[in-house]
Amino acid sequence: SQQGEEDPQALSIQEGENATMNCSYKTSINNLQWYRQNSGRGLVHLILIRSNEREKHSGRLRVTLDTSKKSSSLLITASRAADTASYFCATDAFGNEKLTFGTGTRLTIIP
Amino acid sequence: DGGITQSPKYLFRKEGQNVTLSCEQNLNHDAMYWYRQDPGQGLRLIYYSQIVNDFQKGDIAEGYSVSREKKESFPLTVTSAQKNPTAFYLCASSIARLAGGNYEQYFGPGTRLTVT
Numbered sequence: 415s416q417q418g419e420e421d422p423q424a425l426s427i428q429e430g431e432n433a434t435m436n437c438s439y440k441t442s443i444n445n446l447q448w449y450r451q452n453s454g455r456g457l458v459h460l461i462l463i464r465s466n467e468r469e470k471h472s473g474r475l476r477v478t479l480d481t482s483k484k485s486s487s488l489l490i491t492a493s494r495a496a497d498t499a500s501y502f503c504a505t506d507a508f509g510n511e512k513l514t515f516g517t518g519t520r521l522t523i524i525p
Numbered sequence: 526d527g528g529i530t531q532s533p534k535y536l537f538r539k540e541g542q543n544v545t546l547s548c549e550q551n552l553n554h555d556a557m558y559w560y561r562q563d564p565g566q567g568l569r570l571i572y573y574s575q576i577v578n579d580f581q582k583g584d585i586a587e588g589y590s591v592s593r594e595k596k597e598s599f600p601l602t603v604t605s606a607q608k609n610p611t612a613f614y615l616c617a618s619s620i621a622r623l624a625g626g627n628y629e630q631y632f633g634p635g636t637r638l639t640v641t
Contacts, residue, residue, distance in 0.1 A: 418567075447629060456529075456615055456632035457568075502567055511556070511575060512583065513630060515567040 418503045418516030426522040433490040435519040437503030438483075444508045446479055448488050451500045451518070460488075460501075490521075498523045528552065529633035531616050536638045538610075546601045546636045548616035555621035557599035558630065561585060562613045571614075574599055575621065603638065610640045 418439045427433050437446070445464050449457040463470045463479045463486065470477045476489040490497055500520045504513040529550045538544045550557065556575050560568040570583030574593040588607025593599055599618075603610045614637075617630040 449632075454613075454635070454637075456634045457617075457630075458632070459629040462629055504568075512570055512573065513558075514570075515560075517567045518565075 418505055418514065420501065420503060420516045420519040422519060423517070424520045424522070426524060427493060428524050429493055429495055431493055433493050433497070433521055433523075435488050435501055435521070437486045437488070437516055439486075439503070439505050439516075440484065441507060443481070443484075443505040444510075445506050446477075446486050447504045447513070448475075448477060448486075449502045449504060449515075451502065453499075457502065493521075493523045495523050495525050497521060529616060529618055529631055531614075531633035531636050533636060534634065536636055538638070538640050540640055541605045542640075543605060544603050544610075544638065544640075546603065546614055546616075546638070548599045548601065548633060549597055550599075550616075550618045550631075550633075551597060552618055552631060553596070554618035554631070555596070556619045556628075557593070558617040558619075559583075559589070559591065559599070559601045560615045560617065562615060562635075568615060571601065603640075610638060613637050 418437045421436045447462045448460040451457045461472045461477050474491045479486045500518045502518045503516045532547045558573040559571040569585050571589050572591045574580035590602045615635045616633040619628045619630045
């Protein structure tokens with residue numbers, strides 16, 4: 415079963431603009447992670463946010479978490495062509511070793 | 526170089542044949558995972574292992590089997606019982622689950638299996 419759903423499913427923006435994608439999930443979580451996947455490749459971990467955190471930054475990435483709304487957002491500022499990829503959120507629940515992945519947002523940066 | 530290797534990158538098999546996908550890691554991670562990804566979809570967990578000689582079924586284990594005889598290796602066999610085996614298969618590893626349970630997974634490059 416897939417816990418998370420990313421929104422939008424696809425997003426195209428001009429290089430230099432900011433990109434925002436959202437993740438909603440159904441059950442209480444322990445942590446939420448964001449991963450990037452370039453076409454035909456493995457996933458790369460971007461950032462992890464714990465359930466007691468509200469915001470986290472890493473370089474041009476900003477992640478927020480609202481546990482009351484069961485949602486998270488990933489903001490990529492000053493986008494670059496190299497940011498073109500699919501982005502997935504993944505959650506894990508207390509006492510559960512498994513990660514459950516969402517369906518992904520396909521981001522295209524137009525040069 | 527530390528990381529996860531999967532081989533081969535592309536694999537073609539005839540229907541009815543079993544096929545084994547390789548996954549090796551030199552990160553000294555205890556936990557390893559196998560996922561399946563279909564076009565335009567997220568990842569679905571097939572099997573995972575937290576420790577050598579032990580593994581658990583994920584969400585879609587039917588038609589698959591695994592072994593974990595060594596810490597570094599977690600091969601996946603796609604059996605003829607798997608009804609729709611054509612997919613992109615991803616292996617991942619992570620450190621053992623810590624108290625508080627936060628960890629990230631490191632992924633291999635994937636194997637694209639086509640069964641005709």
